[in-house]
Structure formats: structure tokens, C-alpha cells
Amino acid sequence: MLKALKKMFGKSDAQPLAADTGATRALPVDTEESTPPATAAVAPAASPEPAAAAAPIIVETPRRPRPPKPVAPAWNRADFQVAPQEGKTRFHDFALTDELMHAIHDLGFPYCTPIQAQVLGYTLKGRDAIGRAQTGTGKTAAFLVSIISQLQQTPPPKERFMGEPRALIIAPTRELVVQIAKDAAGLTKYTGLNVMTFVGGMDFDKQLKQLEARHCDILVATPGRLLDFNQRGEVHLDMVEVMVLDEADRMLDMGFIPQVRQIIRQTPPKQERQTLLFSATFTEDVMNLAQQWTTDPAIVEIEPENVASETVEQHVYAVAGSDKYTLLYNLVTGNDWERVIVFANRKDEVRRIEERLVRDGVNAAQLSGDVPQHKRIKTLEGFREGKIRVLVATDVAGRGIHIDGISHVINFTLPEVPDDYVHRIGRTGRAGTSGVSISFAGEDDSYQLPSIEALLGRKINFEMPSAELLKPVERKRS
Structure with a gap:
């Protein structure tokens, strides 16, 4: 074989490879439009390379195939066993997707807190709700589970700008916004939904870049910074399906209600969106706002056994x-x-x-x-x-x-x-x-x-x- 190759490369009258070997690769039929045949690249016969100078044949040792990465076993509800218990509601008792249940399992939430059990009983059916519960009772997870479930059941519009969130959560302080977004990231881990935060006091351009990079599904924001984005035309609220007002009493105390009113006017009419309002107290002012912004809301009040924790x-x-x-x-x-x-x-x-x-x-x-x-x-x-x-x-x-x-x-x-x-x-x-x-x-x-x-x-x-x-x-x- 080696001698045959040397003889072929050492010929003084070189011919196209296809002609020498009878190669099966077809040449273009239309020679005027096609690439010149391979002979154009062959060294002229007047100066043939001596046989001894022929390029050595290198036989490469095939690389060992890399072992495939271990595939994590698929998760299913059988991995999340929670026994029914009298007086307690399980997340299994609601029609939640496997992706959402997987995240709830990862977070270690076997049973609902009282506010979660009562609120989800209404909101998963599409009703508006007003919830009152003291801090630390799990109300954040209550509205996040409801939002995620809604967004999973309804496919996003085919034509949609990056800055058109489908769910909007407004909170009074930057720290609370960051905390809600962190909880949302944990619950959306397997859903493919994108969570973004807009807060004052941080670089506007950096927040804008994240908005330009991907679609925004769940937006958590303070009122002032959200208005900045809205008034500059970077965020449009006409596709909001679910709106949440958290710590409504606090927003009243901090003078945010005029800004919140401006924001709500940019969203669809209250009959066309789901609105959830949460507050630590139900003052007359809070209930007046709820009446303006919700439609036939379910009212959930969780009375703690003790106002301050016994612990x-x-x-x-x-x-x-x-x-x-x-x-x-x-x-x-x-x-x-x-x-x-x-x-x-x-x-x-x-x-x-x-x-x-x-x-x-x-x-x-x-x-x-x-x-x-x-x-x-x-x-x-x-x-x-x-x-x-x-x-x-x-x-x-x-x-x-x-x-x-x-x-x-x-x-x-x-x-x-x-x-x-x-x-x-x-x-x-x-x-x-x-x-x-x-x-x-x-x-x-x-x-x-x-x-x-x-x-x-x-x-x-x-x-x-x-x-x-x-x-x-x-x-x-x-």
C-alpha cells in the first residue's frame, strides 16, 4: 500500500485524483459556474517532488470517548411523600404542577401555613384576595405559588416585548423586594420563568440590561423605580395577569399610594387581572384601597394565637x-x-x-x-x-x-x-x-x-x- 501511494505521488504527469482513482465524488456538471477542478492545485510536472521527500503518512490514534455525564434521576411526586394530617393542608391537596411541587419539595415545605392554605383555596381558582397575617406566617409563598401556577397554566402571548411582565409584585422597601425575589427564584427553579427586581438606589443601567437580555415573567419592584422604567418606556404593564400589593399598610404610611395609583392605571382593568393585596393590619384606608383595586375579593384573616411569638x-x-x-x-x-x-x-x-x-x-x-x-x-x-x-x-x-x-x-x-x-x-x-x-x-x-x-x-x-x-x-x- 505504501509503495502504491509513493508511486502515485511521484508521477511526473499528475492527473486529478478523481481520474487516477476512479473516485465516486461527482464533479459539478456546469463547469462554467463551478469551482475549478482539483488539478489546478497540483504541482506542475516540470518540478516533481522526489519520492523520498513525500509527506509522511501520520496515523492518528483515535481519542478515547469521554464518559457521559451522569444523568440525574427524573423527579416525580413519589419522591415527595407527605402523609395527610388532621387540621393541616398539604401542597399535594392543590392542583400544582410537578415543576412547582419539585421546588416546594427542595425548599422543605410539606404542609401549608394557615394563610397559605386559605389564600390558595381562593386564588388558584382565579379569585382576587385580601390577606391579613403577621410577619413570618408564609404569605409571600402564598402569593408566589398562586402566581407561578397561573403563569404555567396560561401560555405567554406570541408577540411580546422584553419589558412586558406577566406578574407584578409591588413592595414598599428595597430589602423586602430582594427577599421576595429570592423566594420567587427558589419556587420558579424548574419552571423556566424569569424573575427580575427593580429597586431604587442601584445602578439603573444594570437593571435595564437584565430587562433587555430576556423576557420578564415576574417583576418585583418598589413603586418609585418601577415608575422610572415605566415612564421611560422600558416597562409596559398592559400584559399583567396577576398583581400583588404587599405590605399595603406600610405603603400607606410611607406615602407610596399616589405612585401605586399611577402604576395600577397602566395595568389592565381589575376585571381582566387577578389582584392580591396583603397587609399586616386592615385599617379603613387599606380596605378602601382594596375596594378600588379588587373585584369580589376573598378576605382571609389569620388571627395569631399570640400577637408576639411565644418563642x-x-x-x-x-x-x-x-x-x-x-x-x-x-x-x-x-x-x-x-x-x-x-x-x-x-x-x-x-x-x-x-x-x-x-x-x-x-x-x-x-x-x-x-x-x-x-x-x-x-x-x-x-x-x-x-x-x-x-x-x-x-x-x-x-x-x-x-x-x-x-x-x-x-x-x-x-x-x-x-x-x-x-x-x-x-x-x-x-x-x-x-x-x-x-x-x-x-x-x-x-x-x-x-x-x-x-x-x-x-x-x-x-x-x-x-x-x-x-x-x-x-x-x-x-
């Missing part, structure tokens, strides 16, 4: 305003508390407390409306990971922030609204764990205590701090 041990120290910082410092440094939230009513208070703690050697950070959004997110992650020991915050962190392992909540100043007290101390003692709340009642805020006790339905005993807890703070030498 939270509550204390109130009677202390002069001038001694509050000393008491705080000695409590934090004299104990092995690893993750503490300190609440104050005003942003300037938060800043001063944080600055003093840092100056006195305590690893602390602040969280308030004055802190840029990118820094707030970094601060929350540092606190969640245990890199920050004390988080000093306004009530912006009182709702919607779910961080495990918060051992103590300290009310440096008592809140002006009793409901905020419940939300604050609800940051600890979550998921069945125990927690401690300590409130400082001074001459300027102790008058708030009776209304808080009225809401709780019980008295909270005053305690006098010991002399050890009031010993002066030793200033660090610079």
Missing part, C-alpha cells in the same frame, strides 16, 4: 436616655451574642449608635434609608454570614428581612407604632427557635409602652439594670 422572651429596662448607649454596650460586650439587631426610630440615631459602637471596638454596621442600596445588600449579607455582629437599623429592616440565627433584638427607642414593636421582635425566635427582645424605656419614649402592652394583651414587667450594666464605657485609645 421570644421579652424584657423592658427602665433607663435614663443618657444611659442607653452605656447599657447597650455592656449588654453586647458582656455576653457572647453573635447576631444582634438594634432598632432606633430615626436615621440620625442609627448613625450615631453605629459610629459609637465601631469607635468602641464593636463590629457593627447600620441599615437605614440613607445607606446606598449596594451597601445595604452587602451589609445584610455580612450580617447573615456572621461577619457583622451588631446591625443597627430603622424600621426599614423590621419587615421582610428573614435572617436565621438572630439571638437578640434590642429596641434602643420604643417604636411610635405598636405594630412595629411586633415586627421588630419578630426578627428573632423564628422557625421555632428561641429569641430575646430587650427594650429601653426612657423618659422620652416610655409612654409608648401601654399601647404596646394593649396590642400584646399582657403586661411587660419593668426591670432596673444592674450597676454592672451601667458601668462607664472605657474609651479606646487611638
Whole structure:
């Protein structure tokens, strides 16, 4: 074979390969339009290569085929066994898709919470709903499961712009938006639905790029930033199938309702969309808004057995305003508390407390409306990971922030609204764990205590701090 090849390549009168070998590859019929035959590329006969200089024949060793990647076994409902239990509702009891059930299984939710069981009983049938439940009861998952189920049952329109969400969730604070979006990402894991967030205080162009890269199915946003996108023509709300207003009472308190009205006017009429409204309280103003924005809503109210969780041990120290910082410092440094939230009513208070703690050697950070959004997110992650020991915050962190392992909540100043007290101390003692709340009642805020006790339905005993807890703070030498 080798000799035959050498003889062929060593011919002085080279011919096209097809002519020499009788190759079966057909030449083009129309020679005027076709590529010139292979002979044009053959070396001229006048200078033939000697046989010894013929190119060596290289026989390549075939590569070993890569072993196929192991395929994960397909998930099915048999992997998610939940026994029926009297007085409890399973997610199996609703007509949810396998993709959604798979995500619920991954998240470890065997049974519905009371608000989930009642709300889903209405919303999965397409009804509007108004829900009232205290923080930490699972209302976020209630409306997310309903949204995902709706979007899975109804195929998206064939003609659709990138900036046309099918579901819209409006929340009052940036932290709450981020938390809702995180929960939504977990529940949509196997559905192919895209979740996006729009919040103020973060780079507008970066948020715009994510909108331009893919279709938006579920949009979670604060009112102001959503209006920015809408008024610039980047987001169109005419295809919204489901709209959720979370923390409606908070949006009223923060003055967001005029902005929310502008947003709702951009969505389809209330008869053509499903509207879900959630609030910690049902004030007259909240119910008036619900009447304007919903159609024949189901009203779900979950009355907690106790307004404040029984897993939270509550204390109130009677202390002069001038001694509050000393008491705080000695409590934090004299104990092995690893993750503490300190609440104050005003942003300037938060800043001063944080600055003093840092100056006195305590690893602390602040969280308030004055802190840029990118820094707030970094601060929350540092606190969640245990890199920050004390988080000093306004009530912006009182709702919607779910961080495990918060051992103590300290009310440096008592809140002006009793409901905020419940939300604050609800940051600890979550998921069945125990927690401690300590409130400082001074001459300027102790008058708030009776209304808080009225809401709780019980008295909270005053305690006098010991002399050890009031010993002066030793200033660090610079």
C-alpha cells in the first residue's frame, strides 16, 4: 500500500485524483459556474517532488470517548411523600404542577401555613384576595405559588416585548423586594420563568440590561423605580395577569399610594387581572384601597394565637436616655451574642449608635434609608454570614428581612407604632427557635409602652439594670 501511494505521488504527469482513482465524488456538471477542478492545485510536472521527500503518512490514534455525564434521576411526586394530617393542608391537596411541587419539595415545605392554605383555596381558582397575617406566617409563598401556577397554566402571548411582565409584585422597601425575589427564584427553579427586581438606589443601567437580555415573567419592584422604567418606556404593564400589593399598610404610611395609583392605571382593568393585596393590619384606608383595586375579593384573616411569638422572651429596662448607649454596650460586650439587631426610630440615631459602637471596638454596621442600596445588600449579607455582629437599623429592616440565627433584638427607642414593636421582635425566635427582645424605656419614649402592652394583651414587667450594666464605657485609645 505504501509503495502504491509513493508511486502515485511521484508521477511526473499528475492527473486529478478523481481520474487516477476512479473516485465516486461527482464533479459539478456546469463547469462554467463551478469551482475549478482539483488539478489546478497540483504541482506542475516540470518540478516533481522526489519520492523520498513525500509527506509522511501520520496515523492518528483515535481519542478515547469521554464518559457521559451522569444523568440525574427524573423527579416525580413519589419522591415527595407527605402523609395527610388532621387540621393541616398539604401542597399535594392543590392542583400544582410537578415543576412547582419539585421546588416546594427542595425548599422543605410539606404542609401549608394557615394563610397559605386559605389564600390558595381562593386564588388558584382565579379569585382576587385580601390577606391579613403577621410577619413570618408564609404569605409571600402564598402569593408566589398562586402566581407561578397561573403563569404555567396560561401560555405567554406570541408577540411580546422584553419589558412586558406577566406578574407584578409591588413592595414598599428595597430589602423586602430582594427577599421576595429570592423566594420567587427558589419556587420558579424548574419552571423556566424569569424573575427580575427593580429597586431604587442601584445602578439603573444594570437593571435595564437584565430587562433587555430576556423576557420578564415576574417583576418585583418598589413603586418609585418601577415608575422610572415605566415612564421611560422600558416597562409596559398592559400584559399583567396577576398583581400583588404587599405590605399595603406600610405603603400607606410611607406615602407610596399616589405612585401605586399611577402604576395600577397602566395595568389592565381589575376585571381582566387577578389582584392580591396583603397587609399586616386592615385599617379603613387599606380596605378602601382594596375596594378600588379588587373585584369580589376573598378576605382571609389569620388571627395569631399570640400577637408576639411565644418563642421570644421579652424584657423592658427602665433607663435614663443618657444611659442607653452605656447599657447597650455592656449588654453586647458582656455576653457572647453573635447576631444582634438594634432598632432606633430615626436615621440620625442609627448613625450615631453605629459610629459609637465601631469607635468602641464593636463590629457593627447600620441599615437605614440613607445607606446606598449596594451597601445595604452587602451589609445584610455580612450580617447573615456572621461577619457583622451588631446591625443597627430603622424600621426599614423590621419587615421582610428573614435572617436565621438572630439571638437578640434590642429596641434602643420604643417604636411610635405598636405594630412595629411586633415586627421588630419578630426578627428573632423564628422557625421555632428561641429569641430575646430587650427594650429601653426612657423618659422620652416610655409612654409608648401601654399601647404596646394593649396590642400584646399582657403586661411587660419593668426591670432596673444592674450597676454592672451601667458601668462607664472605657474609651479606646487611638
